[in-house]
Amino acid sequence: MNNRRLLVVGIDGVRFDLLPSLHTPHQDEVAAAGFLGRVEVDPGTPTMSGPCWATVVTGVSVVKHGVWGNRFDGHRLGVFPDFTTRLALGHGLRTLAAGGWTPLFVARDGGPMFAAPSRLSYIGPTADTPEAWEECDLAVATDSARILAESPELHAAFVYLGAVDETAHFLGCGPAYRTSIETADRHLGTLLAGLRRRPGHADEEWTVIVVTDHGHRDEGGHGGRSPEETTAWIAACGPDIPPGAPAPDGLRHADVAAHAYAALGIPIDPHWSLDGRPFSASARR
Numbered sequence: 001m002n003n004r005r006l007l008v009v010g011i012d013g014v015r016f017d018l019l020p021s022l023h024t025p026h027q028d029e030v031a032a033a034g035f036l037g038r039v040e041v042d043p044g045t046p047t048m049s050g051p052c053w054a055t056v057v058t059g060v061s062v063v064k065h066g067v068w069g070n071r072f073d074g075h076r077l078g079v080f081p082d083f084t085t086r087l088a089l090g091h092g093l094r095t096l097a098a099g100g101w102t103p104l105f106v107a108r109d110g111g112p113m114f115a116a117p118s119r120l121s122y123i124g125p126t127a128d129t130p131e132a133w134e135e136c137d138l139a140v141a142t143d144s145a146r147i148l149a150e151s152p153e154l155h156a157a158f159v160y161l162g163a164v165d166e167t168a169h170f171l172g173c174g175p176a177y178r179t180s181i182e183t184a185d186r187h188l189g190t191l192l193a194g195l196r197r198r199p200g201h202a203d204e205e206w207t208v209i210v211v212t213d214h215g216h217r218d219e220g221g222h223g224g225r226s227p228e229e230t231t232a233w234i235a236a237c238g239p240d241i242p243p244g245a246p247a248p249d250g251l252r253h254a255d256v257a258a259h260a261y262a263a264l265g266i267p268i269d270p271h272w273s274l275d276g277r278p279f280s281a282s283a284r285r
């Protein structure tokens with residue numbers, strides 16, 4: 001087995017245009033070691049969390065995975081599984097999926113999207129409020145960092161943070177929203193510190209991908225086609241990504257899962273019919 005490892009951190013609903021004005025040193029560190037690029041939600045994909053996250057983690061478009069909203073009934077994730085499931089079931093790798101948005105992790109509302117990672121850590125919010133979601137994300141980040149640090153066999157992880165999106169829905173994209181994005185960046189820092197605490201870290205080659213699913217209107221809310229809603233972003237670094245290079249042309253959500261396989265040295269089987277492709281030419285073996 002090679003020494004390639006992968007962490008994907010999904011932060012829900014972070015506006016691309018606000019990033020330069022915010023204090024996000026950990027995301028900046030990832031971007032400086034690789035790239036930060038703008039992503040347009042595919043024209044046929046609703047700017048909603050369910051469809052966008054499904055495309056991120058499966059590498060296929062909405063017409064294939066069939067997640068059209070925030071209820072996942074009728075999905076085809078069995079045919080187009082998320083990368084933590086495919087890596088675990090098809091390649092014998094140890095994977096983790098962690099977070100607090102119920103249908104991603106639990107058999108409710110047509111979920112779970114993460115069908116069979118080796119390890120699943122669901123820590124839901126105690127209430128449907130921004131404060132409860134902040135507590136939830138803190139617990140998710142702390143627990144996931146511990147798992148990353150203490151599980152030498154772990155190859156790949158997806159960690160979901162939801163408080164930023166919840167804050168925008170309740171309070172719009174004002175000061176509380178900006179503070180929540182900066183808090184999410186601290187959670188990213190906690191996760192990166194977890195990686196560095198691994199006993200074998202010096203011998204491992206980590207790819208780190210940070211991604212958001214959609215933006216928000218100024219007053220909070222998404223689902224439409226305004227630039228504020230359709231603009232997402234990806235930051236990534238790793239052994240196949242030249243530091244400081246421009247973001248790949250035509251960067252898409254589906255590229256995340258494609259790069260996840262490539263980053264772990266797993267050839268992409270044409271039968272998976274992925275719509276994304278790895279970020280860098282050197283990874284497109």
Ligand SMILES: [Zn+2]
Pocket residue numbers: 012013048049050165213214
């Ligand atoms: Zn979302």
